[in-house]
Amino acid sequence: MVMLMVVSMVLPSVTSVASTTTTAEASVKYVCTLSKSEKKAKAWIANKESGGNYRASNGRYYGKYQLTRSYLKGDYSKANQEKTADRYAHSRYGTWKHAKRHWLSWGWF
DSSP, X not given: OOEEEEEEEEETXXXXXXXXXXXXXXXEEEEEOOOHHHHHHHHHHHHHHHTTOTTOEETTEETXXXXXHHHHTTOOOHHHHHHHHHHHHHHHHXXXXXXXXXXXXXXXX
């Protein structure tokens, strides 16, 4: 049995999250539609925060973007880290480029 679910999101950097579930395994694919310059700023932040490591841990901060564990709500998957980081950057800074500017000023995002 295979179910396919596509959910539209109201974020500029997210077009959809597709989930395919079978009785044997479940997988989620995250689709990101950031511009090239936004992707560069996002990658720069990930490198500064964790060296790009999805499993990086520092107290209550976890993952590639060192988000608080409460933001990730127990789902530490790559797809959820990417989606949650995009939501966080968009809601707090408006863009990843603005988030990078903040990081350069304060040393965190």
